[in-house]
Amino acid sequence: MSDIICPPESIYNLIPREEEKIIKSPRYMSKFSEQVKLQKDINKSSNKTMGPAQVDVPSTEKYLLKHSKEPKLPEKKSFQYEDVTCSKPPVPARTDKPLMGIHSNKNYIQSNAIENIMAVPKKQRPTYADTKKGDKQILENSGLVPKYIKKKDYGQTPEYLLQRRKEVKKAQQEYNNYVKDRMRDGAMKQLSDPERHKILQALKKNWDDLHHQYQGLSVVIDTTPKKYKKERLELEMKQLERDIELIERYKTIYIANY
Incomplete structure (x- = not known):
């Protein structure tokens, strides 16, 4: 147990070693410190110091009155309708006397009948x-x-x-x-229909082979090689699906001659 805790004896441990003194760099002092202190003393207000703030003592004449803090309602004003100028004249009072001595030769019955006969009928607006x-x-x-x-x-x-x-x-x-x-x-050539069909069938055959290998994988993927193989098969099958979809979508395909 002592051999594990204490280091093994060595002759090199008997040689005295010089103590290494750590030299610290001088402390950083900003050259603007005095300027900042002076500016702080100038901008310092009396309310920022410790102790109660020096405020004016309220006058004894301005004491709080009863109901002084309750909201005050606005003054009452006489109500008046907005269309008072277009309204009909008021009903005459009982004591008012009608105008006397005014005569008219107008036949109101005949004039009302003529106005109603000549009036244009009001068109009914469609409603639902x-x-x-x-x-x-x-x-x-x-x-x-x-x-x-x-x-x-x-x-x-x-x-x-x-x-x-x-x-x-x-x-x-x-x-x-x-x-x-x-x-x-001569930089491009068009892919013929038999060549396009042949390439499409070859891609589908490759996808079938990869799918057969994918179906033969183990149900439980518990090792790293199995995981990598499954991911590789999935990536290759997705790439083949994209290629097949691209060729089936476009009937005319051009190939560059390199």
Whole structure:
């Protein structure tokens, strides 16, 4: 037990060693310390010191009165309607006397009949009932009226779609011209349908082989090699799926000649 705790004896331990003195670097002192202290003393206010703040003593004449802190209501003003200028004249008082001596030759019965005969009938606005009690709403504001069919450009293709079609057609034309130029120079060749079909079948066969290997893996992945093999098979199968989808999506494929 003593051999484990104490180090083994050695002749080198008998040689006296010089004590190494650690030389510390001088303490850092900012050259702005005196300036900061002076500025702190100048900006220091009396309320920031210890002790009670020196405030003015309240006057004895300004003492707190009863109900002085309760909210005060605004002064009462006479109420007046906004449409008082358009309202009918008030009902005459009982003591008012009617104007006497005014005569008129107007036949009110005949004039009222003529006005009603010549009056234009009021057009009823279309409405709809939205509750079982018969509450009515204006039909024009409900969104059920097909106002769009009355527009000038109804049934026409919007301008932005026409512009987009032109841009797509122009881009496709430029791409076709570029492909023709590259094929004329011999830098690209088009993949034929039998070659494309052959490549597609080969990719699918490779995927079937990898899938057969993947199905043959152990149910319990408890070792590192099994884990790496499973991940490798999954990555290869995903890459083959992306390649197959790419070839099936595009019928025309160009290959660069290097």
